[in-house]
Amino acid sequence: xxxxxxxxxxxxxxYVHNMMDDDYLLQDLSIKGELSNVKYxxxxxxxxxxxDESSCISACLFASDRANLTFRLEAGDEVVIRGRVSVxxxxxxxxxxxxEVKRAGIGELYKRFEKLKSELLEMGxxxxxxxxxxxxxxxxxxxxxxxxxxAVRDIINVSKRRNPYIHIFLYPAKVQGEGAADxxxxxxxxxxxxxxxxxxxxxxxxxxxxxxxFNEEKVARAIFDCNTPVISGTGHETDVTIADLVADxxxxxxxxAAELAVFDYRAFTESLAGYRDSMMRLISNxxxxxxxxxxxxxxxxxxxxxxxxxxxxxxxxxxxxxxxIKEMDRILSEKxxxxxxxxxxxxxLSPLNTLSRGYTFTENESGKAVTSIKDVDLNxxxxxxxxxxxxxxxxxxIEENRDC
Numbered sequence: 001x002x003x004x005x006x007x008x009x010x011x012x013x014x015y016v017h018n019m020m021d022d023d024y025l026l027q028d029l030s031i032k033g034e035l036s037n038v039k040y041x042x043x044x045x046x047x048x049x050x051x052d053e054s055s056c057i058s059a060c061l062f063a064s065d066r067a068n069l070t071f072r073l074e075a076g077d078e079v080v081i082r083g084r085v086s087v088x089x090x091x092x093x094x095x096x097x098x099x100e101v102k103r104a105g106i107g108e109l110y111k112r113f114e115k116l117k118s119e120l121l122e123m124g125x126x127x128x129x130x131x132x133x134x135x136x137x138x139x140x141x142x143x144x145x146x147x148x149x150x151a152v153r154d155i156i157n158v159s160k161r162r163n164p165y166i167h168i169f170l171y172p173a174k175v176q177g178e179g180a181a182d183x184x185x186x187x188x189x190x191x192x193x194x195x196x197x198x199x200x201x202x203x204x205x206x207x208x209x210x211x212x213x214f215n216e217e218k219v220a221r222a223i224f225d226c227n228t229p230v231i232s233g234t235g236h237e238t239d240v241t242i243a244d245l246v247a248d249x250x251x252x253x254x255x256x257a258a259e260l261a262v263f264d265y266r267a268f269t270e271s272l273a274g275y276r277d278s279m280m281r282l283i284s285n286x287x288x289x290x291x292x293x294x295x296x297x298x299x300x301x302x303x304x305x306x307x308x309x310x311x312x313x314x315x316x317x318x319x320x321x322x323x324x325i326k327e328m329d330r331i332l333s334e335k336x337x338x339x340x341x342x343x344x345x346x347x348x349l350s351p352l353n354t355l356s357r358g359y360t361f362t363e364n365e366s367g368k369a370v371t372s373i374k375d376v377d378l379n380x381x382x383x384x385x386x387x388x389x390x391x392x393x394x395x396x397x398i399e400e401n402r403d404c
Contacts, residue, residue, distance in 0.1 A: 010089065017087040020094065026085040031057070031096065032104055035077045036207040046073060049207065050081060050096070058095035059083070065099050075208045076110025079103055109208050113215050116242060120217070125224050125246050132229040132248045135197050137263050140167045142191035142199040142228065144184055147172035151204045151254040155233075158258035163265040169196055175203040180213030185222035192226045198261045199226065201243060202233035202254045214241040223247055233257025361385040373398050 007015075020026050033050035040046055044063025049056050059081060061069070073079075083098040120126060141159060145151050147170065159166050171187035174180045184201060191199050201223070203211070213219065214234045223230050223246045232247035233254040244250040251257035302308050347353060362370040363383045370376055376395050384391040 009092070013087060013089040013092050016094075017089055020086050028082070028084060030080055030082045032080045033057075033078070034108070034110075035073055035079055036075050036209065038073045038075050048073060050079070051209075058093065059098050060095055061098040061101065069101055071103060073101065076113065077103065109212065113208070113242070116215065116217055116220075117245070120220055120242065120246065125220060130224070134229050134231065134249050134260065138166070138197035138261065140169060140194075140196040141261055142169045142171065142194065142196035144171045144173050144187035144191065144199065144201040145203055145254070146175045149204060151202055151233075154253075154255040155200060155202075155258045158255050159262045162259070162262045165265065166262055169194060175213060176206070176210050177213075181216035181219050184213055185218045188219075188222040188226050188230065192228045196228055199228050199230045200233055200251075200254070200257045200261055201230060201247070202251070202257055203235070204254065205236035205239060211235050211239060211241055214243040216242070219243055220246045231257045231261050373400055 031050060033052045033056075036049040036051050036056070038046065038048040044066065046061040046066065048059050048061075050059050051057075061073075080102045081096065081098045082100040083096045085094060085096050087094045124130070143152065143155055145155070152170065156168060159168060169191060171191055173187040174183040188199060188201065201214075201219075203214075205211075208215075211234060214232070220242050223232070223243060229248045231249045231251055232241070232243045233251035233256060234241045234243055235253075237252035249260060251260050362385070364370055364376050365381055368375060370382060376382060376398065378395050378398060380395045382393055382395060384393060
């Protein structure tokens, strides 16, 4: 029995790749279809899907082949592309590598989109005057989207992160395919009767076909007639639907819709704490200022009171008294010094001091000091003073000094 050949995945993809490259028809062919899922990559390449009523094919336009492209590729455009079909071995998928793109017209879905957009615009359903303001602080959030998928997870996660106390009411709607528009409209009407504060409708990104339920008139009218403010967060930032235009507020993504609908409780509490601290600082500074002003006014009042004036005068009197005492002490000291000088001088001139040195002092009868022989007469009584007493005597003889 012959051993069975076992192929690797890479070998199979390589084989199919070589087969397609050897097919002359697939190396240069033109295909007509409608553009969908157009994505401009940062590398300069453009990736998109070309579709018709029954099928679709992936396409890639490299940056080097965009030189002859005279318009921007948009979803819904009907085009004719020329290129070669081959296999992308790494992913095991086949696609057409585009060399040339020509505009063939506008796709059927895009025509329907523009037609409904014009009709609703004429009705005034996009007019800002009908847009309801989104409440700043909500407690109950209504969500119309699929019960599974990234959109609902993102809305719930973002909402709970911003406000752990938010109540979320989910209406699990069908967001793609047959019956999706009815499901979305019913969800809006149901939540509107439940008294929620804000409603978010939306889903993740996709092609124009994937998002088509949000381009239906019944969804637009449900949004317009809704008494509750509606935020539309459909697709990616570049996706614009009729629901986005009618809604009271458009968000670029479901996550952004949750950011716009639910206030940030943590930031709110932190801002309240900041306001409280600022208010306390302001009050403290104001109280301190008023206390300083009160102290200043008190000082001014006290400085003008009779008791304050009396105190000032007492202090002045005390100063005068001290100055007077000081001046009296100075004068007394000066007088004492002069008296001592005078006493010393007087002591030096005192007759008693002269007598103590052995000298005497003589007076005549009339009490006049005898300083000359002419001051006495014979037989006149005189008094002679010594240091320890007086001597009474009579003048017995008077003799003149001949040397005078």
